[in-house]
Amino acid sequence: MSVSRVSRLIPPFRNLLLCFAVLALGWAAQPALAQPVSAAAQAASDELPPGIQRMYAMGGVTEYRLENGLRVLLAPDAAQPNVTVNMTYLVGSRHENYGETGMAHLLEHMLFRGTPSLQDALAEFSRRGLRANGSTNEDRTNYYASFAADPTTLDWYLRWQADVMVNALIAREDLDAEMTVVRNEMEQSENSPFSILMQKLRAVAYQWHNYGKSTIGARSDVENVDIANLRDFYKLHYQPDNAVLIVTGDFDAAQALSTIHAAFASIPKPERHLPPEYTLEPVQDGERQISLHRAGGSPIIAALYRVPEAASPAYVPVELGVAILGDEPAGLLYRKLVETGLASDVFSFAAGKHQPGYALLGAVLTDTMDAAKTRDALRELLDTLSPEDFTQADLDRVRRQWLTGWDKVQANPAALASNLSEYSAMGDWRLYFLQRDLVEQATLEDVRTQTLAYLVPDNRTLGTYLPTEKPKRAPSAPQTDVNALLKDYAGREQSAAVAAFDASPANIEAQTQRKTLTLPNGPVQLALLPKPTRGQLVQASLLMQFGDVESLKETSAVADAVSALLLHGSKRLSRQEIEDRVTALQAQVSISATPGQVQVMLSTISENLPDLITLVTEILAEPSFPEPELERYKRQVSTGNANARAEPASVASRALARHDNPWPKGDVRYTPTFDEELAGYTALKTADLHRFHQRFYGAGKLAFAAVGEFDPEAVTAALEAGIKTWPEAPAFTPIPNPLRAVKPVQLTLDTPDKANAFYLTHLPLPVQDTDPDFSALLLANYLLGGSETSRLWQRVRVQDGLSYTVRSDLSASPREPSGAWSMYAIHAPDTSERLKAAFKETLSNALEQGFTDQEVAQGISAMLNYRKLNRTRDAVLAQGWINYLDLGRDFTWSARMDEDLSKLDAGKVNEVLRKYLKPEQISSALASDPGKR
Template identity: 40%
Template sequence: MPLFRSRAVCLTAFSLTLGLALSLHAEISQAHSLKPITSVEGITEYRLPNGLQVLLAPDEAKPSTTVNVTYRVGSKHENYGETGMAHLLEHLIFKGSPKTPDPWAEFSRRGLNANGTTWFDRTNYFAAFAANDENLKWYLQWQADAMVNSFIARRHLDTEMTVVRNEMEMGENNAEGVTTQRILAAMYQWHNYGKDTIGARSDVENVNIQRLQAFYRAYYQPDNATLTVTGKFKPDQVLDWVEQSFGKLPKSKKKPAPLYTVDPVQDGERLLTVRRVGGNPLSIAAYHVPPGAHPDYAAIELLNLILAEAPSGRLHKRLVEESKLAAAVRNFGLALAEPGFSMLIAESAPGASQDALNRELVTVTEGFAQRPITAQELSRAKTRWLNRWERSFTSPEEVGVTLSESIAQGDWRLFFLLRDRIKAISLDDVQRVATERFLPANRTLAQYIPSEKPQRAPAPAMVNLAEQMQSFKPQPAAAPVPAFDASPAAIDAKTRRSRLPNGMQLSLLPKPSRGQAVQGVISLSLGDAQSLFGQQSVAQMTASLLNKGTQSLDREQLRDALDAAKVELSVLNSESGDRLTLSWSSKREQAQQALALISQMLRQPRLDVATLEEVRSQSLAAVQAQRDDPEGVAGKALASALDLYPAGDARHARSFDEEVKDHKAVTAAQVQAFHKAMYGGQKAQLSMVGDFDAAAIESAAQQLFGDWVAPTQPQHLPRQASKAPGRLQLIATPDKQNAMMLGTLHLPLNDEHADRAALAMASYLVGGSSSSRLWLRIREKEGLSYGAGAGIRFSDRDAVSPLWVYGIFAPQNRAKVEAALREELSRVLKDGFSPRELSEAKQALLNDRRLGRAQDEALSAMLAKQADLDRTMAREQSFDQALNSLSLEQVNAALRQYFRLDDFQLIFAGDFK
């Protein structure tokens, strides 16, 4: 949900890695004095004398480490005039301390994927990196230093305040984010959950530095924080380092005052309307719900699935499939420390009646008394929720984030208690909560209607946490998993490569993983230039229908079968329609069952007319959402400026109007014919990484795919580099408070070019990290943008590699952003990079590549791509060596040869009044 909170300091820094499993490290001598307090399923709690809570979850199977510090402070702790202070403080922590004046440079030099987020109940800071004792020790020391010694200075506030304001302006462009922000304000009468984490513009612009410093001193204390370390590390060694770094910090002399504000029970329907330019019509029904620690909250989680989850959700069936009033429905709800909310969101289908959508939305949501929950609905919701919990527990990234939320609710063990409550909850309890909470008097859609006998939900109340935890019984911890060598040579040695009779290539990498997790990818080449002509929308809709039923399983049956096989599936079709990629996760026991379902979806999809209409509606809604968005408009204009192909050609960059026309014209017969002619395995790749039996999977793949051949032989769709002369365009997007800059230059080379390593390094130094020239100038120095940078995407076949720059900013700063871009590029072209810049960038870039190879999902995609190109991991090793051996002269030469800003297609889209 796009509320205006800060979930990250950097737009692309969400891909963290965590792992959970106990391991013994007898070889490390224990110098610390810490004793375990409690241990739950591989997570062990310790506490320092100064009050710092420490959670350790070692996992030898993951060649990476993640460190997370959660502070029990968020936007709910802000006083009058201080809204947005917790989030602004998160930004300023990264401005450094006397000991570390430039944390971002240190993160980049050490290859740390670092970030921070702010939310209602907490703020957290985290970093993921390839396992490395030196980096781990340094990062612990930095976190301890940042806790009490950060500058929080006026000079940093002056620039960072405008960066935060730009983030706020970016959120103002999102219709759903604006609407949810207004709904929260209408829902809460007194409690700070009604105030968005981003804060009021006036508060952010006028924040008092002394008050901000006092806020920092009050909440950034060891006894108000939890340190979590997960992944590959030595527990006793880490505890030694924690004592050395955090242990010397004094316990706070004064604890923050307890919070006690609780809103009264809502006493009638509330209605509001938001009117802005652009975007899709939305209807949102929001309801007050208990805190995450309350026994009834488990029912809320399940009710959200019963209502909104496709394809079996009640709202999906009624609004999307039957009445065609909505293009999509979803829910947004949070387990918070205090009484929270649940929102049911319906995105209007094009041309649908808003009044009818509102009526149907509340009728279904508040219809549990007339239509009680069935045992099948509850069982299905439990299965899906528990499957996702299990995936999050075995996913290092998700566990870290989720534990932060449980810590913020009051006890990290709530993560497990909620799971146990989900398992144990009865149909009667879920039905009771549904009728108590989803009723008119507890609804915010937005209008007041006097009622003679108002029916009200239970009064909100705080939870006695100790009482709730008395019945909690931890489950046994999982066994440790052996370590995995993620070096290219080791990966090549362990990867089993083969080819089926029809030509499908298999790359199977069996390896230990926590929870016996398996990641899979199937990639198909489709058609050729002639057969794909005029088929872009047909190809896209065919791909969208694959997971919506097969010849032997209707949509619900397929979804249930995927849940039973513990499959989480992603289907991606290229814009041109010439490549289809299915990615999925599963478990060892279900690996063959999952592959059989994937085969059935690919070879025998249902492709029915009714579901096609749903997909069409969603596609049209997606186009409409982009029409007024500066990023979407800029992207379209840029693609058009570089387009070399006529309308109908699969490589043609379609306008919004062309997309709408094409989407509307697609028929079920076309979709069925496209699948029959184009789908086959003769130019396909299957890769799997994780805990599975390679011989069994190879045998299963032979039976499932060995005879699968498409009538149309796939042929590579060649691309050419555009030679369009450089051009600057300003495009108006009225009533948008955030603007977008996008620039691209087609370079006539591919990833076999001799300059690849030097050019990759040059683009990284220009705009690929938080120590890059554009980031430091546009964001850090001038505070003009929430995100700015540059990069290059090397083609693996054709001589066309796009070199690009980007930035987001407030429209009134357009001239400043352009000037900063041109001045910084001119400066670096004239002076070149420094030896220190290159040395630190080498280390960071190589560490980032190592971290990527440690992620099973990324590794499975990498193996599939390598098979398609007849390559191995040896090429990755060769490129690493090329990067490491680069000279400063080579990098500066590549920079000066290729970075010619006057040759770029440079687009600025925004409300430039």
């Protein structure tokens, strides 16, 4: 369960554009429109169950309507053998009255508490292998689940949705048990300076409309909610005529419609009328200011402007204009604030809503920067915006980024379901397709005119009130008639259907082309799995490995900096030119590094993969490491370091890592203090980066995997051409991390002024993933704390209501008998002793009583379903092949693990649990505000 809001830790904000581009779209100009499904066309189509009417169809999505008003959106897609179901209720925090804040979100939690026929929905989801949750925002509440394609599971989940629509218990005892969990979630957001700043900004910007209220609600309202009022809210809004049921992925549409009809048609259409909404926020008449003072984190300066609703003709141009200003590194914010040393990072996004929303632009600072100077610079920058600050090249760039994000959503059933839910809440799901058309059609003049109209001083919430003799008002945003807007809109023709792919380990193994590309400077291992995908998408990964534990001494900071700055410039291309080239290729590129290896993750469309490989291999071979980019990187690291020092989770995890750390300073396995880490990055020079790159980057130990729609011969040729001139890298030897004896400790750490506490435990294990015990240990972890049916979850989350998140994790090396078992929970500081007691009792009971036959059987079924679901995802398959190439394995390993899991019984699992789980050897760390314990 979650509240949908901007709550990212700061920094970075670089990806906010793509996140919000697919959630908050608008309208720019009238496109060519077509008719909805006619009566004649409907009669000529396949026969529908009685009482279901086909309404509209576009882009592979078809809307049906039941007589009780339920809207059903079906988007079959056999390209990936998984299914996502999203039930969206068109009620969110904007519908709450005085004293009811947080009620929509609280009700979202309560529905998972169950019905008379199923009283712990999350546990049943876990048993059946569903990845399920819910979320609430200002305009809607939704409940969603993804699972490996299976008609039986789909049938069951659809019937659960029908059951919970009308039969939710909403019992007083369940509300009392869930209250601590909701408070815990509330406190999580209070730990984030950015989330709190956003909340305060909106509260000042919206004086009358409920968009100014936090979705999670006022603590007093949530804690004192009347159970009868909560039931009334449920009965008013949780009705078929206020709901949109969305099903995407690999399923039979006719069979799904039959189930939906059987499950939902008997629910009567309500006779009540939803209350009218008439509160409109008046046009702002002067700049407003909010100042927030809290411990920890980094300074943030932000400017919020109110903008039209997502369906307004003005919205898309404003969204694109805001994206242009915050683009990195070409955007004005970056050039005027980051490049001048006034900020370490910048951000911008527009939030499209059902009613007029907002845009946010701002900067993140290090604690040594002058916040007042940066605030004044940001205000001056925004006050002096002119048409010349928006160029055609800028518009083309952000348009391509937006459309690339849209294409990737369209090809992903789970993401498509989420977006159809969001657009339904914005006014109508067809806006999802219409906004794609309108982004393509947006002109530079539209962007300039609309952005400059709304980004005016009197429409800003940032600083103090300033009396102005001749105020410049933003235009009043007119209400949009969405039904009239979409009356004749039919969208585009659906893309060609994609054949289903058998994601079994045997078929993955059979369809993958395994070979070694022999080059003068060393071999390249290849795993190429060409398969049809929607949108012709392909996921790929390139792994480079080098060095050993001795040669990599004293390189931790410089190795991180090198990998982080590879995309910031090459000998031939500037950072902006690299960004533009990646955008033009409709691609996404990310680079990660661990000691002795660098991995590049690639995503693009089929025809562009060879060119993307050419670009990436050039960047890997010839980075330029510009001095200004290094200085900005160091400022960003400083900001992140400052944030981590104040966060309970990072403080606790670092303390335990340092306790379990025998390595000397300078060893790549050494865990530094926060001060040591910062000093290492601060001392970096560009010459250090060039030396490290020249010494270690090169051929010799390379692997490449690709999964999706592509030409294997063209990809192989591009790899050969790009790599054959590389120098040879030092021979690679995996970094050993042997098990060592660790004296158990119980640490208590101070994180002042933090609403949440974090409890973490660590137990070293003498286990390798090739051990006969490994599969049983994996299942034991799942049953102990790895799922919503686990012992820890049921005790800590469900029974005691102490934590929003409680989990256990198991790790085991594939190379040596060295692993670890960790458990953690986020909670309120004053419940720490109860939490620790619950952990202790749960572990003790598990060891004494063991897991039952039923628990083990259900756990096996769920884990096998999750593993099956993972194999349907191309990015997961590409990463899996990279791992297997590194370890000399293949997907028969995956099949063997499935077989090992399926053969387990309670006796074996309990034997392994007692063999490895030793409570007396567990170390723990509790990080919290000392004044709240």
